[in-house]
Amino acid sequence: MERRALLLLLLAFLTPGAPIPVPPALKALSNLHLSTRLTSRPAIDIKYSIHYIQQKVDHFGFDTDKTFKQRYLIADKHWKKDGGSILFYTGNEGDITWFCNNTGFMWDMAEELKAMLVFAEHRYYGESLPFGANSFKDSTHLNFLTSEQALADFAKLIKHLKRTVPGAKNQPVIALGGSYGGMLAAWFRMKYPHMVVGALASSAPIWQFEDLVPCGVFMEIVTADFRKSGPNCSESIRRSWDAIRRLTSTGPGLHWLSEALHLCSPLTNSQDVEHLKDWITETWVNLAMVDYPYESNFLQPLPAWPIKVVCQYLKNPNVSDPQLLQNIFQALNVYYNYSGQVKCLNMSETATRSLGSLGWSYQACTEMVMPFCTNGIDDMFEPHSWNLKEFSDDCFKQWGVRPRPSWITTMYGGKNISSHTNIIFSNGDLDPWSGGGVTENVTDTLVAITIPEGAHHLDLRANNAFDPTSVLLARSLEVRYMKQWIKNFYASLRKKR
Amino acid sequence: MERRALLLLLLAFLTPGAPIPVPPALKALSNLHLSTRLTSRPAIDIKYSIHYIQQKVDHFGFDTDKTFKQRYLIADKHWKKDGGSILFYTGNEGDITWFCNNTGFMWDMAEELKAMLVFAEHRYYGESLPFGANSFKDSTHLNFLTSEQALADFAKLIKHLKRTVPGAKNQPVIALGGSYGGMLAAWFRMKYPHMVVGALASSAPIWQFEDLVPCGVFMEIVTADFRKSGPNCSESIRRSWDAIRRLTSTGPGLHWLSEALHLCSPLTNSQDVEHLKDWITETWVNLAMVDYPYESNFLQPLPAWPIKVVCQYLKNPNVSDPQLLQNIFQALNVYYNYSGQVKCLNMSETATRSLGSLGWSYQACTEMVMPFCTNGIDDMFEPHSWNLKEFSDDCFKQWGVRPRPSWITTMYGGKNISSHTNIIFSNGDLDPWSGGGVTENVTDTLVAITIPEGAHHLDLRANNAFDPTSVLLARSLEVRYMKQWIKNFYASLRKKR
Numbered sequence: 001m002e003r004r005a006l007l008l009l010l011l012a013f014l015t016p017g018a019p020i021p022v023p024p025a026l027k028a029l030s031n032l033h034l035s036t037r038l039t040s041r042p043a044i045d046i047k048y049s050i051h052y053i054q055q056k057v058d059h060f061g062f063d064t065d066k067t068f069k070q071r072y073l074i075a076d077k078h079w080k081k082d083g084g085s086i087l088f089y090t091g092n093e094g095d096i097t098w099f100c101n102n103t104g105f106m107w108d109m110a111e112e113l114k115a116m117l118v119f120a121e122h123r124y125y126g127e128s129l130p131f132g133a134n135s136f137k138d139s140t141h142l143n144f145l146t147s148e149q150a151l152a153d154f155a156k157l158i159k160h161l162k163r164t165v166p167g168a169k170n171q172p173v174i175a176l177g178g179s180y181g182g183m184l185a186a187w188f189r190m191k192y193p194h195m196v197v198g199a200l201a202s203s204a205p206i207w208q209f210e211d212l213v214p215c216g217v218f219m220e221i222v223t224a225d226f227r228k229s230g231p232n233c234s235e236s237i238r239r240s241w242d243a244i245r246r247l248t249s250t251g252p253g254l255h256w257l258s259e260a261l262h263l264c265s266p267l268t269n270s271q272d273v274e275h276l277k278d279w280i281t282e283t284w285v286n287l288a289m290v291d292y293p294y295e296s297n298f299l300q301p302l303p304a305w306p307i308k309v310v311c312q313y314l315k316n317p318n319v320s321d322p323q324l325l326q327n328i329f330q331a332l333n334v335y336y337n338y339s340g341q342v343k344c345l346n347m348s349e350t351a352t353r354s355l356g357s358l359g360w361s362y363q364a365c366t367e368m369v370m371p372f373c374t375n376g377i378d379d380m381f382e383p384h385s386w387n388l389k390e391f392s393d394d395c396f397k398q399w400g401v402r403p404r405p406s407w408i409t410t411m412y413g414g415k416n417i418s419s420h421t422n423i424i425f426s427n428g429d430l431d432p433w434s435g436g437g438v439t440e441n442v443t444d445t446l447v448a449i450t451i452p453e454g455a456h457h458l459d460l461r462a463n464n465a466f467d468p469t470s471v472l473l474a475r476s477l478e479v480r481y482m483k484q485w486i487k488n489f490y491a492s493l494r495k496k497r
Numbered sequence: 498m499e500r501r502a503l504l505l506l507l508l509a510f511l512t513p514g515a516p517i518p519v520p521p522a523l524k525a526l527s528n529l530h531l532s533t534r535l536t537s538r539p540a541i542d543i544k545y546s547i548h549y550i551q552q553k554v555d556h557f558g559f560d561t562d563k564t565f566k567q568r569y570l571i572a573d574k575h576w577k578k579d580g581g582s583i584l585f586y587t588g589n590e591g592d593i594t595w596f597c598n599n600t601g602f603m604w605d606m607a608e609e610l611k612a613m614l615v616f617a618e619h620r621y622y623g624e625s626l627p628f629g630a631n632s633f634k635d636s637t638h639l640n641f642l643t644s645e646q647a648l649a650d651f652a653k654l655i656k657h658l659k660r661t662v663p664g665a666k667n668q669p670v671i672a673l674g675g676s677y678g679g680m681l682a683a684w685f686r687m688k689y690p691h692m693v694v695g696a697l698a699s700s701a702p703i704w705q706f707e708d709l710v711p712c713g714v715f716m717e718i719v720t721a722d723f724r725k726s727g728p729n730c731s732e733s734i735r736r737s738w739d740a741i742r743r744l745t746s747t748g749p750g751l752h753w754l755s756e757a758l759h760l761c762s763p764l765t766n767s768q769d770v771e772h773l774k775d776w777i778t779e780t781w782v783n784l785a786m787v788d789y790p791y792e793s794n795f796l797q798p799l800p801a802w803p804i805k806v807v808c809q810y811l812k813n814p815n816v817s818d819p820q821l822l823q824n825i826f827q828a829l830n831v832y833y834n835y836s837g838q839v840k841c842l843n844m845s846e847t848a849t850r851s852l853g854s855l856g857w858s859y860q861a862c863t864e865m866v867m868p869f870c871t872n873g874i875d876d877m878f879e880p881h882s883w884n885l886k887e888f889s890d891d892c893f894k895q896w897g898v899r900p901r902p903s904w905i906t907t908m909y910g911g912k913n914i915s916s917h918t919n920i921i922f923s924n925g926d927l928d929p930w931s932g933g934g935v936t937e938n939v940t941d942t943l944v945a946i947t948i949p950e951g952a953h954h955l956d957l958r959a960n961n962a963f964d965p966t967s968v969l970l971a972r973s974l975e976v977r978y979m980k981q982w983i984k985n986f987y988a989s990l991r992k993k994r
Binding site for chain 2: 056058059060061062063065139140142143144146148149152155156159191192193194366367400401402404406407410411413414416417418419420421422492
């Protein structure tokens, strides 16, 4: 049970052979495929060139002078050397080409802002591996996987671009990112304000640390999404856990449930049952993050407002245990088999088998310590408290490192950020990560934009015919701020001359 | 000759056995003893308690979880829990008790600001040695000696104080420092504005990097000090180098000069002559930094306005080589033998035999790469250009590391710092370090205070009956800013409640 608690609190899924599961949420959702091709709108013409820059493996120490190749992408179709700008995507935990393909907003804005688009890959992800195949070998090789090193990479890259790309020198740079990448965008503006005139931090849970927000808020939002999406929907899910426990207390029950859920591998013991509950939990969490207003393509395609579709199967909590679990299967089937092509549901195939899971697992075990908890009352999940000691021990077992849960707030200021300027924090109310985000203006220039109908960084996605008005407004406000930053930059440049 | 160039450009002196000399200037001048006891004013009652905090050896990596004891001092005689403040000295390259005893301004202000005084020792100096006696053993042990690690120590210490000292939690903290410590104070406010409401950066040459200021400016200011302090004074020094060259071209000349200068160890070869010139150069540099308006106590006691006293011996440049060098001896004697007790002048005994020289030498070879040069025209020294390649090779020979000359500006913004707030940059016009300092307001809240009659961080020294009006004005302006920051802090605290 203790083990399970940890899994849940990590919002984790089990990858074969990995003793500690990977917290997928931040990563997975950033990797959503663009849905432009699913709409009537013409697809964006995503064309970029691929580049590499030699970066120091360690910006903060001089004992090693070793370097590695950081990958970055440039798209300059709409860039103007005269009065243009540079939009700099602060890459997060995954392959940068994926983010590049999935941040349609930047492509949509490029012409209006006469912008060069730059997508910088985060070290230890994609091709930007400091020690090649050995990068994840042990804690010694992983030692340089931190947000501070990543920000320093970004700073060096911007300096490099300004020096080497003719016309870039006297242009304003704006940082943009979503999820962990949104945190990096905000932190980059905080720590390197000489490098970027402002930042758009979309769905960036910069306060999901220590006790800055209640640990239960994340799962409460997931629950609220289900509650709002259909009558009795969250209540059905809440009751399902006990039903699973009762059904799986016997061998025939295990067998029956495996069949009812069309699992590819049957449940054989209590450990499998815990795994099942984690997997189902993760499915609900992922659905909350991708509850987009239009068809979108995740690992499998999803319908518009997928939670509403799921909830159609979960209207009645007052049914027998077998009936309830058959309904749960129908709900899961929406997520895992919208295409109708899937033969069985695979608990080791989740929405987050994508890139970077190892790296993020390490980061969660060092700097990115996000406490999560559930109580089963304010949320629809089994109660689990946050257990730092256990978390730390498991991190030590897997990576040979111990988390430093208060470091991020020491470094980046926690809630005391009002002396910074020019950061937009955007959040969707449907997105569970908004619980750890900045959802109210801190100052006139540290502004919060909330998108009532938005899930995880909806605003960063490409324009879509089915976008709700709220996200269109959010994007237009974001562009307005960015234009203002650009204007101020050029005004101050003229003054200097 | 190449060798000599390097020495000069480091503003260095030779310590026995150390292949690369130590740039002493920043350090040495911070270590000046308080002169209060030399005046009629009652001595400050300097009483503090000594404390230690466990700090991570590496804040930026998780491979090692090793800790060390950082020392810090607290003086809370005048501290008020109600409406008080915390003045935080960002310790620089030396023993913290020394800085504590030599930053009289903080002691003078304490009552007015109801302030707790905290003096934090910089890692790798004084007692705060991450690896004890092995701390300077090799580049592996030195790997954690950086300004970033030092700032992180300060941040953790402030967090610790706020958590553990009853009454400290809701008080404003102000960073103060001089010289390298002034740079740290400014950078601390830039990077950790959530930790300190403002910073007083006294004589902080934050722009003495890369090409932010001309490399010759430092020695030009030294020269100007001598030019202003007596007729023909700088010209006499300018001519002395050739005179030394001519005199030492023969064996008897070497012998004669050794006698004339009362050197403890006679000159025997051309290397000794280069050493001699470095030593004399450093003496003039040091005099420029400590050109204080009252008697002060350095390694030896010095008279008020010591350069004026020195220049009394250097009025006539049109004399024979031997006469010129005898005059130079008289001038040196002011600096090295004001007490009249010294039997001979010791070229390996300089004003900077004090603490921390090894550490600073490493820092100069890694992050703190300050280009210096002379041309013999705008300054009174022999021409030497800045040679990074040679500098780098010598650093590699001594420490096994290579300098990264553009890192500091990448990290701390170079001249592009206008988005920061609440930093006072104070500089004395007599201080050669003012050439790399911020001497004009950057914005309304990044303000420059210049002290025409001031040498190196005169404003941080204790009040003195002979203080010129300009430093009194500077200090009173500084106090006014600090009071405003404190007031704003409490106003915003009340708003939050």
